[in-house]
Amino acid sequence: MDFQFKDKYAPEDLLKIMEILCDKDIGCEWDRVQNHKSIRQNFIEETYEAVDAIDKDDKELMKEELGDVLLQVVYHCYFEQQQGNFDFYDVVDGVSQKLVMRHPHIFKNNKFKNADGSFKGWEEIKNESHGHTTISRRVNRVPITFPALMYAQKVQKRVAAGGVQLPNSKAEIGTIRKILDEVESKIDSGESIDKDAVGALLFSAASLARQEKVDREEALSLYNSYFLRSSRGDKLGITTFAPAKIPRSLPSGMRVARAVVAGINADGCIRRKMDNRRIVCSAVPLGYSAKGVS
Numbered sequence: 001m002d003f004q005f006k007d008k009y010a011p012e013d014l015l016k017i018m019e020i021l022c023d024k025d026i027g028c029e030w031d032r033v034q035n036h037k038s039i040r041q042n043f044i045e046e047t048y049e050a051v052d053a054i055d056k057d058d059k060e061l062m063k064e065e066l067g068d069v070l071l072q073v074v075y076h077c078y079f080e081q082q083q084g085n086f087d088f089y090d091v092v093d094g095v096s097q098k099l100v101m102r103h104p105h106i107f108k109n110n111k112f113k114n115a116d117g118s119f120k121g122w123e124e125i126k127n128e129s130h131g132h133t134t135i136s137r138r139v140n141r142v143p144i145t146f147p148a149l150m151y152a153q154k155v156q157k158r159v160a161a162g163g164v165q166l167p168n169s170k171a172e173i174g175t176i177r178k179i180l181d182e183v184e185s186k187i188d189s190g191e192s193i194d195k196d197a198v199g200a201l202l203f204s205a206a207s208l209a210r211q212e213k214v215d216r217e218e219a220l221s222l223y224n225s226y227f228l229r230s231s232r233g234d235k236l237g238i239t240t241f242a243p244a245k246i247p248r249s250l251p252s253g254m255r256v257a258r259a260v261v262a263g264i265n266a267d268g269c270i271r272r273k274m275d276n277r278r279i280v281c282s283a284v285p286l287g288y289s290a291k292g293v294s
Contacts, residue, residue, distance in 0.1 A: 001026055011175055014070075015088055018078050043072040138162060149216045152206040160210075172208040176201060 003020060006013065010150040023029040050065035074088060100107050138161075142154045160166055167175065179201045183193055209216045 011088075013278055014074055015078075018074050034075065034079075036076060039072065039075055043069075043076075046072055147217070149202070149206055149220065152203055153210060156207055156210050166207060166211075167204075169208055169211045171203045172211070174205045176208070179204065227280060 001020065003016070009017075018031075020026065021028045022034075024032055046065065046068040053061040053065040073091070077086070077088040077091055100207070138158045139155055142151060142158065144151065146154065156166065179197060183197055183201070186193055186197075204251050206216050209219060
């Protein structure tokens, strides 16, 4: 095996290490059988952990987690290189070309000038390069894998940017009140609340936040932190350990769910089982009367 140990490795060394690890004859048993889909979730998790390190402003952890994200990029590039489609250097070239193209005012690229002599902006160049000439095309480019609140934010922003008049803040407040009245009426009559009603409520709340220039994920994350430090969190046994163990960069709803489940398990839960995606415990902590946590 042609490999040289070094005190400090360069990008080219990382590519060589990946090549060795994925070699069919001498490579690692785990690495050489991976593909795009098998490590897809790893990419998501590593990204959240990197963002969490940024939020904590932990420089050493940040360096480590950014390296883990880079490793995922190298993995996926290697898979495509083996198929003869593109490699790591093609990806570097692509993002470099994009940055130069979308900053014509910095790199003085006259190709992207308007008729009046001014340079075109990032979004205008982006839409032209991707052929986003209609609102539907712009919306369809929003990844459906985004967390739901982030997806709502992106869709609403692109629809509004396309000139579509969305309900203003007062109208959204009215919609929220109407939905809440309908939900309350169902609860009073003993009916179940359906997902459509909750979805409509969250979407209108997201729209209200967008118009008031409040980031939805950040706002809910802040309230999550408040919850974990409140008296309700104390009753669940959450505040003593959960915040440090649960990445703050997780989608906001997922973070609260994990914290509540962690609190139950840490406070003497004897048994748990998955039942229709619901965690059912045989022991429940102080004053918590629910049978489970969704």
